[in-house]
Amino acid sequence: MKKFLPFVFTAISLAASAQNNSSNKIISNKADALKDKIIAWRRDFHEHPELGNREVRTADIIAKHLKSLGIEVQTGVATTGVVGILKGGKPGPVVGLRADMDALPVTERVNIPFASKVKAQYNGNEVGVMHACGHDSHMAIMMAVAEVLAGMKKDLHGTVKFLFQPAEEGAPAGEKGGAEQMIAEGALENPKVDVVFGLHINSQTEVGKIVYRPGGTMAGVSDMQITVKGRSAHGAYPWSSIDPVVVSAQIISSLQSIVSRNVNVTENPAVVTVGVIQGGSRFNIIPESVKMQGTIRYFTEYDEKLVTDNVRRIATKTAEAYGATAEVLIPYSNHYPVTFNDVDLTAKMLPSLQAAAGKENVLLRPPVTGAEDFSFFQQKVPGLFFFLGGMPKGGSPLTAPSHHTPDFYLDESGFTLGVKALCDLTLDYMAGKGK
Structure with a gap:
């Protein structure tokens, strides 16, 4: 019998490959068929943005859509979050998929028919509200993923948990929110999530492209406040x-x-930025105190401690040298861990991303000093977070409007690739390829 084993394994491998290719084609066709719905959902969310922990209308639309698909729905998670549970027809792992929901206090100036005109209160001030980071596209993409996978329910080898998360950009002052609060309220339990996948649209990556990085892909972040007191x-x-x-x-x-x-920049980048200085009330009065606020970014626990310790030392000792005092708070309001893509999981799931986009369109990227609270999910279970192109073809990353700005713009033609990628990751992981 032994001499036939190679042929048996080859036959099994070919059969599995053929089945996988068939599933990929089905997903691709279903995603393409949903293109108009995805764009319509995204435009509706874009025109009616809501700030963190205020995503009431947004959550209602999502919950109603999931219920219409026969998905079990939990609402009010971490204030306005929505969790959908899709139990497949066959036993298997629990795959978490995450999309963030909140908009930003940014006044839009993009000339599009569905531009936001919404205003809201933020930190006591009236501000414009805009989906200036693409969370509107994330929700629309995952609503389509839910529709595709719900249509394959009886063939799913496991359970899918859809995590629609509020307040990724940070909860309002005095409130809790975001991924950390969803976890605290049990979003990764009952059933227990085995792995989590997420994506982020990128306005400076060409449509049709996916970029990724194993290990530390986005920085850990702590905000800081330094109060200098003199006379x-x-x-x-x-x-x-x-x-x-x-x-x-x-x-x-x-x-x-x-x-x-102090930082070995040949190994990991780091950032120390002071973005706010407040002090004084009149040109000819030396104030008693000055307050500074800023951010520090890092990619390892070692560098986090190194940077934090040095900020404290420099601030307090410099103040002491001048006869003043300095109070240093790090963090003073928020802290996100490093967004760390599980190395083994990333390697095993890379073929799934390549199947969705084409091998030539899946690119390794340098680390990003922006931060993501998806990192809290990755602290609990292995996770993979990747970036989806949203820049028009032929555009330049140097001139394309960046995230968190009034001119932020997305090419909607790349949204279906996000659907294909998340569906492929889910089904391939369930098939055992990511274990």
Whole structure:
């Protein structure tokens, strides 16, 4: 019998490959057929954006769509989140798929028929509201994924858990939210999720392309607040003061040495940015205190500690040298871990991404110093997070409007690729290819 085993395994392998190719073709056809619906959903979400923990209308649309597909639905998760549970007809793993829901306090100026005119209150101010990061497309893509997979329910080897997550950009002041809160409220349990996949549209990657990275793909982030306290005086008599403005200027300059002189940038990038300086009320009054706020970014726990410790040391010791004091809070309001793609999982699922987009269209990318709270899911279960092209063909990444800006723009022709990729990842993992 032994001499026939190679032929037996070859036959099994060929049969599995043929079945997989057939599934890929079915998914591709179904995704293409849903193209108009995906665009319509996305445009509706875009025209009616809602800020984090305020995604009430958005959640209602999603929940109704999932229920119409026969999917079990949980609402009000982490305030406005929606969880859909699709139990397949055959036993198997539980695959989590995540899409974020919230918009940003940005006033849109893109000339499109479905541009947002919405205004809302944010931190006590009236602001324009815009889907300036593509979360509208993420929701529309996953609604289509749910429709495709629900149509294959009896053939699914396992369960799919759709995680529509609020407040990815951060919960409003004084509130909890986002992935961390969804996890705290049991979104990864009952049934327990074995693996999680997610995507993010990218306005500076050409449509039809998928980019990915194993390991640390997006930075961990902590915000920081430094309060320098000195002694106030008349601006004409600076010798009577301990000037917190001068001290703050020295601190900001010295902080730049952390990345250039302390971090081994040949191994991992890091960022230290001061984005806010607040102090003083009149040109001829030296204030008593100055407050600075900023962000630090890193890709390893070692670098997180290195950067954080050095920020504290530089701020406090510089202030002390001038006779002032500095209070350093890191983090003071939010902290996201590194978005870390499980290395083995990424390697095993790479063929699924290549099957969806074509091998030549799946590209390895450098690490990104932006941050994502998808990372909280990856701390609990193995995860893979990848980027989907949203820039018109022939565009330049150098000139395409970036995320979080009023001119942010997406080419909608690439949305169906996101559907194909998430469906292929789900079915291939269920078939055992990602284990």
